[in-house]
Amino acid sequence: MSQPVTSAAYPWYFRPLNWLLLGLSALPLEVLYGFARLLYWLMAYVLRYRRRVVLGNLRNSFPEKSEVEIEHIARGFYWHFAQVIVEILKLRTISAAELRKRAVIENPELLERLFAENRQVLVLGSHAGNWEWILSAGALVFPNRAGGVYKPLTNPFFEAFMLKLRSRQGAELVPMLSTLRNLVKQRGRGRALSLLSDQAAGPEDHPYWTDFLHQDTPFYTGADKLAAQLGCAAAYVGIRRVRRGYYRITLMALHDGQTTLPPEEHQLTEAFARLLERDIQASPPDYLWSHRRWKHKREARS
Template identity: 65%
Template sequence: MIGLARLPLGVLYIVAEGLYGLMAYVIRYRQKVVLENLRNSFPEKTEPQIQQIRKDFYRHFSQVMVEILKLAAMSDAELRRRVTIRNPELLAEPFKAGRTVLALGSHAGNWEWILPSGALEFPGKAYGVYKPLSNPFFEDFLYQLRTRSGAHLIPMRDTLRDLVKRRTEGRAMSMLTDQAAGPEDKPYWTTFLNQETSFYSSADRLAGQFNCPVVYVNIQRVKRGYYELVILPLHDGNTPLDKDAFALTEAFARHLERDIQAAPANYLWTHRRWKHKRV
């Protein structure tokens, strides 16, 4: 893999075109899931429009795959050149006051470039909450990629303990909040992309308990190989929160819904996002 990662990104995009053809037309990787997700999310679109989004998604996904691989050999200077951060002061100001900021992200754009880019912008202050993989090879590979710029990783089960331990340290705690939350996760339910959808609600609980500022993070593709990491405010960390209202999770859902509707092909449609049903 390291040998491939050393190839210029332009060459890797040629490889991505081969991956695109393989996934979209040969093995049709999770095509049933992709089409079901798209049809349910965009009932107003015609079938030709759905099929076009499907094709665009597979091309985007193939490019993201080689971009993630490239991280293994990409210089810090190149990563800085390829990712522009908008509104970094929304993190910098709380950091000066020794506050932990909850940064809520999703599987849109190139999500694996978020944490390394944040670590370059804010050295020593970028932490990511993650779920360790069962496969040792991929667990080690992704761990190395995600920490390559000095970021720190926190296993999901240790989130609360880590907040208690480092509650006075100025830093960002990145959380991918768009994953399907099961009944055991005490999910927040809302209508999202025309469907009843469960969301992890830990951001509301943690922000209320530890008075954390909260931001929404989206990494938007500007052109092939270049992204803009957009940071938007959700909560100042001072205003009291109603623990039963889940205002932050609802705000996250609305921001994400807007961004997906603006660029539907750039979301991860292979995920069984709506596998849980409300009871």
Template identity: 60%
Template sequence: MATTARPYAWYFEPVRWLLLGLAHLPLAVLYVLAEVIYVLLAYVVRYRWRVVTENLRNSFPEKTPAEIERTGKAFYRHFSQVVVEILKAAAISSEELRPRMHFTNPEVMTNHFAENRLVLALGSHMGNWEWLLNGAELEFPGRAAGVYKPLNNLFFEHFTRRLRTRLGADAVPMLATLRYMVAHRGEGRILSLLTDQAAGPEDRPYWTQFLNQDTSFYTSADRLAVQFDCALVYIGIQRVRRGYYEVTFSELPDGRVAKVAPAGTFPVTEAFARQLETDMRASPEQYLWTHRRWKHKR
């Protein structure tokens, strides 16, 4: 009988079985593993500690060195928990995940669906951004998709794509975004984008003051909003306790507003930046501080 060829080299197969074996452990056990990861990252390896503390100091100059230290350690504990939660996504059931992702105002989305509008949902690396897509698919069956950047390693690309799609959501490679939007124009669907990455000079960035720093943002949301007359929504996600998250949608300026905005202004991106800044100030330990977010200069 014919078998489907693996998209990755055979020697990754033991890694796959190891990861799946860990994913089938109860979350309570995985959170014990998370504590081990936390100690290793924060105290032994000190994974990107210099980047984390520099980002925190520049973002919150009003905090004392002791407060920066405490926030950094709190971030590593949160990050370690997110790591095992992402792994758990390879085996978690719909019944187990659904109560862990509470959508406080789903009517924001369903109102747009009733008008058959495509919704660009702008998110960030707050809370658990990987559980968000699967949670949205459970809340809005058949309507959730997320844009992602494919990984170079074929095994990890295959494995992470499975994490994102096994409960029914679509994972859209970044270069296929326009094709997806054309194919689903006029349908009530969500297409989520993580919009908090650092945009380089070649990306025609929008610069604004964000957490006390000159910060570049991608402006693709403004351009796509105009081109497709999309609804725009900010996704706020907060961990309320270990393993449980609340998701709140906030309306952003839509394509009609972006279309009449003065040249050189980006109302969607600016509104997104202000919403994200508020959330990061409220729960700084829940943001992903290990990346060099401010590596580009104006």
């Protein structure tokens, strides 16, 4: 079950901000896209939001592209990101019927077959497309069977606001450090637990290193370990924008959970990296290029 969140979870002086965000969220998406135009202009041309990080990531990921092409992708990213921001805010008030129309899971039968076998499924996603809409859409298509791992925020207001936003459609939210305990508790019950698996793993996480977008890249290995320990199945989730405000979500099987994958071979993580790389290359602006994905470097071996 999703966690109830009340205004008592944060200090009273955040209430005006809560009312403002709720008011904005209640506006039609077509109106919110007007605000997205303003956000785009501010981020791309006034604040130049993380411009050095964005351009550096793009140049390293697409060394074959000219500087004109890199700048074009960067502008596309800022427009994409501005749309995603208002779409995420809209989750706070959007109706189930409208979300069903706007975020369609194309092949739900893949998970339904695994649920019928009472298997837990690790759904590996990324910061591509509108990643926040995936979990809410999944909660509508798979009632009481969709959960997501998240990293709690330090600000009490935004923690409460985002919890409520993410759980409105019935999704279960699992703090990152409680992932294993939650999976053990729910063992034997068919359900999906999503993980954003493209986070920047640090040396202390003992990551799996692989070539990703022409760069030596560390990945968390939790999916490999959890699948081996608990017999979880695994799937990749991709999302693409059909047109403004409308998305198609696609699931791809990675592991059926019936055999044990040696975690030290990192087969799930490697498969995830290749599928994500394919999706990014197909639509470069739709990835979160402002994230410092490559801030860690592999330690030299003695």
